[in-house]
Amino acid sequence: MKTGLKRRLALLMVFVLMISLAAGCGSSSKEKGQDTPATSTTTGTEATAETTGEDLPWIEFTVLPLGQQEYELMTREVPNDVVTPYIEEKFHIRLKEIYPRVSGQTLQQILTQYIAANNLPDIVCMPSEEPYWVSTGKFADLTDYIKKMPHYLEYYPEKFWPRSNIDGRQYSIQSIAHKFPITQYESDPYYSGSGGHCIWIREDILAMCGYKFTPSAELEEKFTSQGKKPTLEDVKIEPEIKTPEDFYQLLKKIKDLNIEVGGQPLIPMSIMGWSQFHLGNIFDFGHWRIDENGEVDGWFALPGAKEYYKFLNKLYNEGLIDPDFIIQKPEQLQEKVASGRVAVGIQLNDINAAQQALLQINPEARIRYFPWPKKEPGKGFFDVRVPEGFYRMMISKDFEGIERFTQYVDWLYSEEGQDLIAWGPESAGLWEIRNGVKVFKDEQVKNDVLNNVRNGKGRDYYGLAWPGGTVISFSPIVAVVPRVMPMFKGPERSYPPKLDLLPVMRSLCGVGGLNFDLSASYGDNTELTEAVSNYFWVEFAENKVAKILRAKTDSEFEAAWEEIYNEFLEVTKYEEARKAMETWFEKFPPMK
Secondary structure, rough: OOOHHHHHHHHHHHHHHOHHHHHHHOOOOOHHHOOOOOOOOOOOOHHHOOOOOOOOOOOEEEEEOOOHHHHHHHHHHOOOHHHHHHHHHHHHHEEEOOOOOOOOOOHHHHHHHHHHOOOOOEEEEEEOHHHHHOOOEEEEEHHHHHHHOOOHHHOHHHHHHHHEEEOEEEEOOEEOOOOOOOOOHOOOOOHHHHHOOOOOEEEEHHHOOOOOOOHHHHHHHHHHHOOOOOOOOOOOOEEEOHHHHHHHHHHHHHHHHHOEEEEEEEEEEEEOOOHHHHHHHHHOOOOEEEEEEOOOOOOOHOOOOOHHHHHHHHHOOOOOOOOOOOOOOEEEEEEHHHHEEEEEOOOOOOHHHHHHHHHHOOOOOOOEOOOOOOOOOOOOOOHHHHHEEEEEEEOOOOOOOOOOHHHHHHHHHHHHHHHHHHHHHHHHEEEEEEEEEEEEEOOOHHHHHHHHOOOOOOHHHOOOOOOOOOOOOOHHHHHOOOOOOOOOOOOOHOOOOOOHHHHHHHHHHHHHEOOOOOOEEEEOOOOOHHHHHHHHHHHHHHHHHHHHOOOOHHHHHHHHHHHHHHHHHOOOOOHHHOOOHHHHHHHHHOOE
16 A cells, blocks of 8 residues: 555665666667667647648657556557558657556556666556656656647546646546536437446346346337437336345345356356445445535545445355455456356446357347446445546656647547547548448448447457447557547447447446536545555455455454454544545535
8 A cells, every 4th residue: 555655665666676677678768769760759839730740750659558458459469450550650659569567566566667677658547546656756747738739628628627636737638538518418329328337237137036127139129210219217127126135135036046157156246356346336435525414534434334345245255246356357257257157247348248258148148237226325426427537648757759649649539530530541441421421331341330340340450449338449559548539429420320228228327326516536636645545446455355255243344344444544544634635625516
């Protein structure tokens, strides 16, 4: 856990011993470029999207992606990629190297090694942890660069900047969750929605447990023919799964089916270790929050935290949740679901691939989402929905191509950029204008793109972007920028609307896990509040939670909870952080 700069710097000194080993892996982008002619950079007004690529010296950059899924996407071969070469030539910018995210290591451990080896990636994609990295002095102040990004600013206007400022400056390019106001898109049949994480269940299992619902296949056929989206009423399950007790009874019914898959019992529910935080949304648990009485609390000090972990302890001890969920890797969960061994889940690397595999096993095994069960309606938010998302990019101050790179990112938010990554350039010959509308020339390309077919001649074949998909782009240079297309205007809009029910249902059902009125916050961008969240993610979720889960009696649970809770209060300086968040909510109160 990161409890202060002194401890971090001590860790940094330890990793200095690894310099000779790590330095062999590479060097900064400027140093790597010494053996190539494509190294010089430009600054200022030269490096703009309006400048033609042939007028610019080449820039190469390295990147550390968000996680293993993004790393695998960005390193896969796309031999027919028509997007990346066009962008490279337009900006004379090239992705040179993608640094792997080492399994089992935190971002702090990974980056500390790179800093010690003088081998920091030029671009780092991260889920928060920004205050500490600013304190290292290794990352660039991007304030003035972002002010020159007009297309990006349409999505992230300056009035929202103070929410991510550090000492009044912007050190990161925020990913965009969606464009405000979002209400104008809710009835758009081409827009899947803005839902986040949500609980899903297989329809065949749901039916076996005696629940009534309209099957997904019927919903897709009905609403595609009508050219509109279903409502929550249309996708409801009866009896409703409204409370923690309802959800518990569902999992018990699944276990009581005594289904075996490949000689092993069907797992009622399986999730990733980090999804335990999202599951806590059922109770009054989550990020920092100011309640209706003006009380500020967060994490383990929230009213529903203890009750939630008592509930999770019960699921664990009764065999209703995968006992390996804390330690399993994303690909292990993906394989379990795809092979039919899991009935209920939350998040997958590729839910569409899992769905296709399940349908080959059983045509009735359609995946559907349902609204979050709640102990108290309106409580328990885990994702804060302002324009910026949870992820962001920071840039090494030693990277000489900051101006060019930020102008490239800005271009991605322009109509030209969105059109290019959706359709490919005209020179690729994939599309034509027919009756005043842009359409694909080849019928298979059209089919595979519109139906999100993989390993055919669709988006993954040509390096195109995928609106609402589990991966935002199959072009590595576009995938560098996390969550770049919130209001994507893709090829679907050239054809009659065809309902993609899974993301639409996730959007409808996931609203109960989202905070739109700003009564919740990730923190105030200081190390003090960051230490509180890092206790959960680094110390607890991957380690100490086991003590709580394995408690067999009420007294064992109480003792384990008391020990962890007191440690949390002490080592995170929770009360100081809470007071800092009181000040935060005074500056940024909830919307009326």
